[in-house]
Amino acid sequence: MKALDVQALSKNFGGLWAIRDISLEIEEGERRAIIGPNGAGKTTLFHLISGFLFPSSGHLSLFGREVTNLQAYQRAALGMARTFQVTNLFQKLTLFENILLGVQAIKRARFCFYRRVISFREIIYETERLLKEWNLWEKKDLLLKNLSYGEQRQIEVIMALATKPRLLLLDEPTAGLSPAETALVTSIIKGLPREITTILIEHDMDVAFEIAEKITVLHFGSILAEGSLEQIKGNPKVTEIYLG
Amino acid sequence: MPSLFAALILLLPFLFSNYYVGLVIQIFIMAIFAMSLDILVGHTGLPSMGHAAYYGVAAYATGFLCLAGVKNFWFVIVFGMGLGGLTAAFFGLLAIRARGPYFMLITLALSQVLWGIAFKWRSITRGDDGIPGIGRPEIGMGIDLKPDFYFYYFTFAIFLIVLVVLFILLNSPFGHTLRGIRESESRMKALGYNVWLYKYLGFIFAGVFAGISGVLWVYYSGFVNPSYFGVDLSVKALLMLILGGSGSLFGPSIGAGIIVLLENLVSGFTERWSLVLGIVYVTVIMLFSEGISSIIKRGRN
């Protein structure tokens, strides 16, 4: 089954075509990277897929379901999770509270208003487990804004994973990270279970080529090329837009 | 230190005159009002400007019920809470789609229209004169609430109940969700939360609790009039949050204490108390717009 099916998607902003007639198919379990120069429309495409923008025309299906007219939170409930290019976490809440909100998101208990959350053992244990798995347990009571940039980029990914997604959209997960941090995040992504279909926007070609099996190259809102690593590396049009 | 304070509150009616007892009753009621607003302002990030609407609706309901001969407190309080919640349910539908300043504008306008209606619809609301002569309610158990002495403990008990209920609500999964929304709506949406629905439910909760304070104040003061819908009440509640610290459990109560004491102090001093209060408010906002709670917190660090 196709995890994501994009058909003839276009987005127009007051006369400017940010995305022009894009069609894309991503198979379940696939690792796909979307690359392209600045302004190519990569993040816009993510916003369209995740529901933060609605297309001017075209269709979207998620795991066989038509989602073109669904709101962002409804698509998330179908098993899609995303990270943001600019870290988008809950700065004035503690690390524990941050992950808790992620864990809670897929549980019916999230509407409960007559019991304190600490009485929900399952949610608390799951949050604890995630924090310990990523070696962040000692920092659980720190306010998120007091964590380093690198740690926050990591938590962006962990937050997305907390909702046990089937499709994961990662928007420049290594942006602004040091080489060591980049290596760490790259290995985290590579180590993800194969059940999670992963789409990655990356600026860093090395990271993209290391994680992905298939690459889609975007240029001026359209798909310039699509194929395996070798096909893309050897494609003169691709090298041209990066060097030219 | 806190236990000394608690003892003071518990024994106050034995130690002080009726004037002070009345003051603290006012503080309890206003604290409930401020806490209800803080659900929206401090925890959800919704700067609601017309909070007096739900307070006033419950207050007038209390007055009308009294005129109809209903004196049973439990019936009236449930009715008042329900009406406060219903009004919030209606206004929420109109206001929550808006963001920031637009939200403030709409909530303000809606509450002001209620004020205008209470003012003009003389045949029902008695207009500016209001409905006087509302006696203390009956709570059964052979307790007479007419003396302020007993009404004090009654209000204190209700205040404690509300405090505990809000503590649970604000620490429930629902409460955590509200704070997530306050921090980043987009993040919450990306996680799969129906943000609009949570805001709407929070809005209704806030209206229900505001209704409690409206009913109590009518029973305390003995009358209801359009001032219950006043802008000054809605704004005063926001000031309480700013002064006492919003987003915390006790902040709104501290702020309520400060404002009530301040108003009573100043009005005892001068006929121009409104002017003095205005100057005080402007000064306080210019100097302390973060709230005393956060200043204390920073002091500890």
Add this chain to the structure above:
Amino acid sequence: MAFWIIQTLNGLSFSMMLFLVAAGFTLIFGLMKIINIAHGSFYLLSAYIGLTVLRTTGSFLLATITSSIAAAVVGIAMQSLFLRRFYMKELQQVLLTFGFVLIIADICLWIWGGNPQALPKPSLFKGSIWIGNVVFPSYRLLVILVGVIIALGLWIFQEKTKFGAIVRAGVDDEEMLRGSGINIQMVFAGVFGLGALLAGIGGMMGGPFVGVFPGVDMSMLLLALVVVIIGGVGSLKGAFVGSLFVGLIDNFGKALFPELSLFTLFAPMAIILAIRPTGIFGKIEE
């Protein structure tokens, strides 16, 4: 028949006075996102000051000029000394304006007392004139005329002058204005002062038939709020259309069902909020 003509003219004169108050309010909110609760206070202050000037000099024109400039000065002071410190913090700004409501209202109460007063009409317009077979106070026609002239003036200012273009751009997209290098605080002070000036003129225009009394500040604020929500925020056209609508409905409401006149305002407001939350001429937010 005569009833309808008179009520319509009454409504129109009320609308024009309301436009003067609402126009400033909508510009201040549209540009700076400040809900100026003290906007009705400009009306109040100006009407009282005008009353005193009128009593001492006998000139309605002089009183209007003095009082509206006084209002403008207060407005500019409010913005540049106090509100500007809380740029982008709308909650604190609103609370500040409320502090000023208390201050201005109490000073006025102190100086002029609590009895409702009506301003005497300007000597040229004390009489009535015949329209068809209806007698109508000429003063009310003056108010309509003044309102229309000022509306035209504002329209010219907004569409044809550079300052007006800046304001229009700022209402549409504040970020663009911030990045353009124009001294944004001067623009804000100017618009705040202009809004206060207009509200002040409105206070003088309304003085003879609405009167001035403690509490009129809040009544005017309420009407301005309804106008702006119906007509759309930040839009002068919206303020004009909204004022016509609210003024006429309020007037007919008061004449036909005096107790329920606020419901007749409330219903349209609720309907607009339900189907087009940004108001008839407000900009749509994405």
